[in-house]
Amino acid sequence: MREFKMFQADAFTDTVFAGNPAAVLILKDWLPEAGMQAIAAENNLAETAFVIPDAEGYAIRWFTPAQEVAFCGHATLASAHILATEYGATDPIRLSTRKVGTLIVTPEGNGRYGMDLPALSPTPLQTPEIFATLFPGGWVAACRNFENIFVELPSAEDVLTYMPDLAAIETLGPQGLCITAAGGHTHDGKQVDFVSRYFAPAAGIDEDPVTGSTHSTLIPYWSTKLGARPFSAFQASPRGGYLEGCLAGDRVKLTGRAATFMRATICLPD
Known part of the structure; x- marks a missing residue:
């Protein structure tokens, strides 16, 4: 032994x-x-x-x-x-x-x-048909990196209340699905610049509590949309996780x- x-x-x-x-x-x-x-x-x-x-x-x-x-x-x-x-x-x-x-x-x-x-800047995504099932309320934008799909939803509340169809998400293949929106707050009410959640059922993870790697793409994404600056972020899983970060050239500092x-x-x- x-x-x-x-x-x-x-x-x-x-x-x-x-x-x-x-x-x-x-x-x-x-x-x-x-x-x-x-x-x-x-x-x-x-x-x-x-x-x-x-x-x-x-x-x-x-x-x-x-x-x-x-x-x-x-x-x-x-x-x-x-x-x-x-x-x-x-x-x-x-x-x-x-x-x-x-x-x-x-x-x-x-x-x-x-x-x-590393900063994993997002690339364009041709949205699959399953998105109509996954996001009946619509979405703002979608992109991807080498291992995950990212979808911006209309509001932080949409992220917080999102009910994942894990079987449908799994049909996306080995990629995980990260949803995000500007604004929002932590579970105890602290305001943040953006929120997110992450699901990867194909990898055996229904919902990840806090995902550092997705922020290597979320920080560049929101830097493009909101301007490059220090960000506060909250992953709005039931456990929840607070992060701070910024874009620094081709790197992300968290x-x-x-x-x-x-x-x-x-x-x-x-």
């Missing part, structure tokens, strides 16, 4: 039971892919992150309960939080990835972290917090 330390942290929140939970394993070497996928399925969280040392600092991979994904923001934040609080990392933490380059997370103290992510929920030992067969 092999034993490994595993942590669970809530990202984009300063308290447990909010934000987005992610499991984190800091390893010496990658486990077999089937083993990492099995651990993620057993955890049944939106993402489980696996981190190993490399020449630049660390390398990171993310798994949903159903598949490996190309980019995950909240599990990156959770991983940096664990590296900082459990393993003593203090300098900017560089995390190399397989598809989106190097991500940099800087501990700023008091559970606060600055994230330097700020978020994280809180450790669990320290555990998992046991794997030899």
